Amino acid sequence: MNDTPGWASPGSTPSDGSEPAGSSGAQSPEQPGRSGANQPEPTSKWSKEQPPPGQWSAPNPQSAGQAPPPPPPGPGWGGHHPEGHGGQGSGPSGPYGGWGAPGGWGGSGGGWGGGGWGGPPPAAKPGVIPLRPLGVGEILDGAVSTMRTYWRTVLGIALTVAVVTQIATILLQGFVLADSADTAALSDPNATLDELTQATANSMVGSVAVSVVTLLGTIVATALLTSVTSRAVLGKPVTTAEAWHEARPRLLRLLGLTLLLPLIAGVIVFVGVLPGILVAAGGQAAAGAVLALLGGLGAFVLAVWLMVRFSLASPTLMLEKQSIGKAMGRSAKLVRGSWWRVFGIQLLATVIAYIVASIIVIPFVFIATAFSGDGAVGLLSGTGGLGWTFLIISGIGSVVGSxxxxxxxxxxxxxxxxxxxxxxxxxxxxxxxxxxxxxxxTDTPGATPGG
Structure with a gap:
């Protein structure tokens, strides 16, 4: 048995098995049982000068003036960290404990879970999330906690972007799509080809313009909120001006990335349906339709797979200050092996956002329809057009939802x-x-970096 101070059990005998001289069973230099001055002294190998008894006493309790033993070699598997996990222990085991001492494997100190085998210690949480691998609920809760904790900055950014976006959208819809004749021509079976072509072109121009404005607003909001969320993880607030200062140099790259990803998906889908279109153009309409359907379905699956694979390119570009190509490569590396998890979490977040937006926007649409000139009948029949009252009231609902x-x-x-x-x-x-x-x-017991 190793009798080095700090490892030996308190009160144990030396490793050679001999009894301490100060114990009750120790023999004096004189033979017991032989008393009297007339008895001759036997020959003895004991030295007449023995060490004081106090030096051979058991190590617990320590004698006054005795130097304390050196500290143990540091916290091990059962060790008890002296600070941050339960404080200093007491007794002969010192601050680190042992096999059953406070802070050891079975002790009540700072072992795993504070009580033995209860699990690793809780991760540090300086901000909205704990610094460890997150669950689905923790990711959603972190997003909501960011909005709740830093509501002035978060809602200020979202409100500003949503108001500017909706004002531009209302103006485009009011001036480009306000003509009810175009809408009526699309639903009129007696309309001429020129009328249908003009109506379709105007509708497409208006839809594209609205989509571009919405896309630009989404890019700006994503860039600014990325900076806010990254600071919220550290528990550090950020103002709108600071978020804009950090995001502004990378807005053009983020715009290019946001336009590139849908373009890639569109090209993949077009290539998938192109053989069917060519077959149908050759005179085999039924076979071409089937081929286009199958090719489009396969291309759609491939496009979804790629979009999820590149879905983390936006925060990579903003936080790591990467180029568009490197951000896409980094996203593919991070998603590799976790595609279904990333897809499921983002799909869940999209569904939640859609439900929240619908709950807010739909009542405003009904109110706008009720206050518009022709009511719901005119709107559904295509004869009422998009009046300013309808656009403004529904736009307010869109602002709140966004x-x-x-x-x-x-x-x-x-x-x-x-x-x-x-x-x-x-x-x-x-x-x-x-x-x-x-x-x-570095010194947290049982901590595994990266979880």
Whole structure:
């Protein structure tokens, strides 16, 4: 048995098995049972000068003036960290405990879970999420917590972007799509080819213009909210001006990325249906339709797979300051092996955002229809047109819906990106250092960087 101080059990005998001289069974230099001055002294190998008894006493309790034993060699599997996980222990085991001492395997100190085998210690949480791999609920809760904790900045950004976007959209719809003759021509079976062509062109121009305005607003909101969410993870607030200052140099790259991804998906779908279109143009309409349907379905699946694979390119471009190509490559690397998880979380966030927007927008649409000139009958029949009253009231509902959905979708994407980097690259260590968490990942018992 190793009798080095700190490893030997308190009160144990020396490793050679001999009894201490100060114990009750120790023999004196004189033979017991032989008394009297007339007895001759036997020959003895004991030295007449023995060490004081106090030096051979058991190590617990320590004698007054005795130097304390050197500290144990540091916290091990059962060790008890002296700070941050339960404080200093007491007794002969010192601050680190042992096999059953406070803070050891079975003790009540700072073992795993504070009580033995209860699990690893809780992760540090300087901001809206704990610094460890996240669950689905924690990602959604983190997005909502960001909006709730930093509501002035988050809702201010979302409201500003939504108001500007909706004003531009209302103006385009009011001036481009206000002519009810175009809408009536599309539903009139007696309309001429020129009328149908003009109506279709005007509708497409208006729809494209509205989509571009909405896309630009989404890009700006995503860029600004990405900066806010990344700071919220560290527990550090950010103002709208600071978020704009960080996001502005990369807005053009984010615009290029946002336009490139739908373009890639559109090209894939077009290539998938192109053989069917060619076959149908050759005179075999039925075979061409079937081929186009199958090719389009396969191309759609491939496009969805690629869009999910590149779905983390936006936060990568903003937070890592990468180019468009490198951001797409980084996103593909982070998603690899977790495609279904990333797809499921983003689909869930999209469904939640759509439901929230619908709950808010639909009542405004009914109110707008009721206050418009021709009511619901004229709107559904295509004879009423899009009046300014309808556009303004429905636009207010869209502003409120966008103000709530922008932070959810952007926050989930950023937190999913951070979660994937924690799982693959131990980003939690860098985040803890950036947040000022002392000693995270280096001296926490049982901590595994990156989880």
């Amino acid at each position: 103000m709530l959905t922008f932070p959810i979708t952007a926050g989930v994407t950023v937190l999913l990106y951070i979660d994937q980097r924690i799982r693959r690259e131990a980003l939690d260590l860098d985040l803890a250092r950036a947040a000022g968490v002392q000693g995270y990942g």
